[in-house]
Structure formats: structure tokens, C-alpha cells
Amino acid sequence: MSKSLKIGDLEVKIPVVQGGMGVGISLSGLAGNVSACGGLGVISTAQIGWREPDFYEKPFEANFRAIEKEIKKARELAKGGVLGVNIMVATQRYEEYVKSAVKAGIDIVISGAGLPIDLPKYVEGSKTKIAPIVSSLKSLTVICRMWERKYQTAPDLVVIEGPKAGGHLGFSREELETVTDEAYDDVIVSIIEKVKEYSEKFSKKIPVVVAGGIYERKDMEHVMKLGADGVQMGTRFVTTKECDADEAYKQSYIKAKKEDIKIVQSPVGMPGRAILNPFLEKVKTEKCKIKHCYQCIVTCDKKTIPYCITEALVNAAEGRVDEGLLFCGENAYRADKIETVAEIMEEFR
Structure with a gap:
């Protein structure tokens, strides 16, 4: 039996984070059901309001409104489970997206597609946890150093997203074509070791989940042998009855x-x-x-x-x-x- 994933005072019974997939692929339907089944369901905020009537003229207002609606709907499905949002750092008005999710009471903000250097500031005064998505030891180190220096804090969770992931990727095309599984396993181990340093420094357990190419249980067992605490999985959830896609x-x-x-x-x-x-x-x-x-x-x-x-x-x-x-x-x-x-x-x- 898999151990639960503990993120501060939150407990995810099955150590599976459902990857955030925009536009409109992981909304309340998928995220709420993953949470209800013991995982961490994640809503993607990428153009989340595309179905709102004023999206064409006022995309930001439509998106902020939809964030609140989708989190509320997911909560109704989640049966008390843990819920997150995925917000890309490269999003225009990123800060307002984060604050909209925090205001709606989200449990955790997961953020990649750039370095979320000021994410701690945007959740200040709330119970919302924060998790950067990283693909290299260098990016993790930069984020942790900046968060420590500017905000005297460390991540609550770290997501390592490898080269087999979907959507936008944190690698050059050359890296994607040449990196081997064995070489990337070494990267995963190096990131886990660095996270342990920050866990000790801040006297808190910082769990690490691995994403990219996770499709079945043996993939989870492999990365947990490397020292990961769980996995993040997107593609496998697309072909579910509950996925929000057409x-x-x-x-x-x-x-x-x-x-x-x-x-x-x-x-x-x-x-x-x-x-x-x-x-x-x-x-x-x-x-x-x-x-x-x-x-x-x-x-x-x-x-x-x-x-x-x-x-x-x-x-x-x-x-x-x-x-x-x-x-x-x-x-x-x-x-x-x-x-x-x-x-x-x-x-x-």
C-alpha cells in the first residue's frame, strides 16, 4: 500500500497529484473527482474562463470569475479532499490569478512555466500552500535561495517535471532529444537531496513528487525508489469519464x-x-x-x-x-x- 502524501497539515491519502491541464482539460469535474478518490485534484487556470460570455472582450475578468466558480464546484465533488490549482508563471497578471485562487480558498498553488520567485508574497496571510514545478537542480536552487532570502520560507511541496511530460516543457529541444532515463534519474536524485537540505533548514518535511511519463503503478514505484514521495500524472487522466475535455x-x-x-x-x-x-x-x-x-x-x-x-x-x-x-x-x-x-x-x- 502506498504511503499518504503529507503537505504540511494537508494529507493526500493516495500519493498521486493530477497534473493541471489547460485550456479546459482539468477543471472541477476531473479535479473534484480525483480529490474525492484520495488524490490531489488540480484545476488549471489557463484561460479557465473561455466559456464565460464576456471572455472575448474581458478575458481577465472572465478568468478570475471562473477560478472562483470552478474551485467551488470542485469542493462540492471533493468530499473533503485536497484541491490545488496550476498557474503558469508566464501568465499575464500572474499575481492576480494566484490571489483569486487564494481568495477562493484553494489548498495549494502549483506553479511552473517560469520561476515563481514572488509566489510566497501572493499567498501571504493565507493557509494556501505553495509548490514550484522544476525540471533541473539549477531552477530548484534559484527558487529556494530567492524564497529564503526574500521571504524566509521554503516550498511546501516540490514537483519535478521530467522530459516525458505533456504540454509546455522546461527543456530545450536538444535536451528533449538527447536526455536518457538514467541521466534524468540522476537529476531527480540531485533535486531530492537539495530539497532535504531545505527541509532540515526550515524544520519541515518538504515532499517531492515526480511528473513526466508516469502512467502506471510501476512508474510510481520506480521514482519512489529514487526517494520521491509521490507522483504527478496528467495524460492518464485525460481518457477518464470525469475529465472535462470533449x-x-x-x-x-x-x-x-x-x-x-x-x-x-x-x-x-x-x-x-x-x-x-x-x-x-x-x-x-x-x-x-x-x-x-x-x-x-x-x-x-x-x-x-x-x-x-x-x-x-x-x-x-x-x-x-x-x-x-x-x-x-x-x-x-x-x-x-x-x-x-x-x-x-x-x-x-
Whole structure:
């Protein structure tokens, strides 16, 4: 039986964190059910308000409103379980996203796609825990040093996201093509050792979970042998009945073959992993007309981008899969059926 994951005074009965997947893939339906089954359910705030009537004109207001709505709905499903949000550091008005989630009473903010240097300031005075996502020892060290110097604090949880993860990745394209499993295991161990130093310094247990390529129980057992306290898993949860994505999105994973899963260059400047489809074939040679800016990522330059990532992700989430960007982890091709969150959590218990 797996040990529970303790994050300060929070206890996650099964040490599985469900990865935050935007736009509209992990909302209250998926996150609430993962929490109810003993895991840590995570809502992605990336363009979370795309279904709000004023999203086109006022994306920020729509998103902040939707954060509150989705957290409330997830709480109703979670049966007292632990809930988190994933907020990308690269999000425009990042601070306000964090404060919206804190105000709505979220248990933990998980943050990557950049270094969340001032995250401790944004949760000040609340019970909300904070967890950076890191891919290297260097990024963890920078964050921990800055948090110690500026805020006299350390993370409550650390998420190590490896090169097999889905969506935007914290690696160069060259690293993604050359890094081996064995070499990255060494990186995981080095990060865990550094986290232990900060655990001792701040007299608190800082658990570490590993993400990227986690698909079945043996993957969890492998990283726990390296010293991890649990895992974060996104791709496996996409093909569940409870996932918030459209059925066509889920079927794209089930139909995908191993050779369909590609490293792509996101228009916001980071490499990512996605399923090859007519949309990705089209944007290789053709620039899409940018009709509107949805104010998503700070690194986006609408004059030079080949397509609007918000539009591409919304299309995918709503089931227009041939016109959308289908982010996925390396193991998406292994999905062969729709299952339930409860069945997955039982496997990891």
C-alpha cells in the first residue's frame, strides 16, 4: 500500500497529484473527482474562463470569475479532499490569478512555466500552500535561495517535471532529444537531496513528487525508489469519464499511435509535446491569421506567432480536434479505453 502524501497539515491519502491541464482539460469535474478518490485534484487556470460570455472582450475578468466558480464546484465533488490549482508563471497578471485562487480558498498553488520567485508574497496571510514545478537542480536552487532570502520560507511541496511530460516543457529541444532515463534519474536524485537540505533548514518535511511519463503503478514505484514521495500524472487522466475535455479530445488519445506524438514549438516560445493532427501539419507551412489577442502568456508576440495558442487549445477542448492543438504526455498512445478516476486511483493505492 502506498504511503499518504503529507503537505504540511494537508494529507493526500493516495500519493498521486493530477497534473493541471489547460485550456479546459482539468477543471472541477476531473479535479473534484480525483480529490474525492484520495488524490490531489488540480484545476488549471489557463484561460479557465473561455466559456464565460464576456471572455472575448474581458478575458481577465472572465478568468478570475471562473477560478472562483470552478474551485467551488470542485469542493462540492471533493468530499473533503485536497484541491490545488496550476498557474503558469508566464501568465499575464500572474499575481492576480494566484490571489483569486487564494481568495477562493484553494489548498495549494502549483506553479511552473517560469520561476515563481514572488509566489510566497501572493499567498501571504493565507493557509494556501505553495509548490514550484522544476525540471533541473539549477531552477530548484534559484527558487529556494530567492524564497529564503526574500521571504524566509521554503516550498511546501516540490514537483519535478521530467522530459516525458505533456504540454509546455522546461527543456530545450536538444535536451528533449538527447536526455536518457538514467541521466534524468540522476537529476531527480540531485533535486531530492537539495530539497532535504531545505527541509532540515526550515524544520519541515518538504515532499517531492515526480511528473513526466508516469502512467502506471510501476512508474510510481520506480521514482519512489529514487526517494520521491509521490507522483504527478496528467495524460492518464485525460481518457477518464470525469475529465472535462470533449469526448473527441479523449478519442484523439485513444486513436494516437506512438509515432503520432511529437515535440512541437509552441507559439509562446517553449517546446511542447502534442499529437500530430491536421492542425499541426497546416501550421508547419501556413501562418494562421491572428484575429484577436486573449492576453494569455507574457512571452507571446502576436506579430510573429504562427497561430493563437488560446484559439488552438479552445478548439481542442471543445472537440474541434482537427483545428486544435492536442497537448499530451509521451505515453498518450498507451490509452486504449475510457476508464474512471476511481479505477485509476485504485491502481495507485
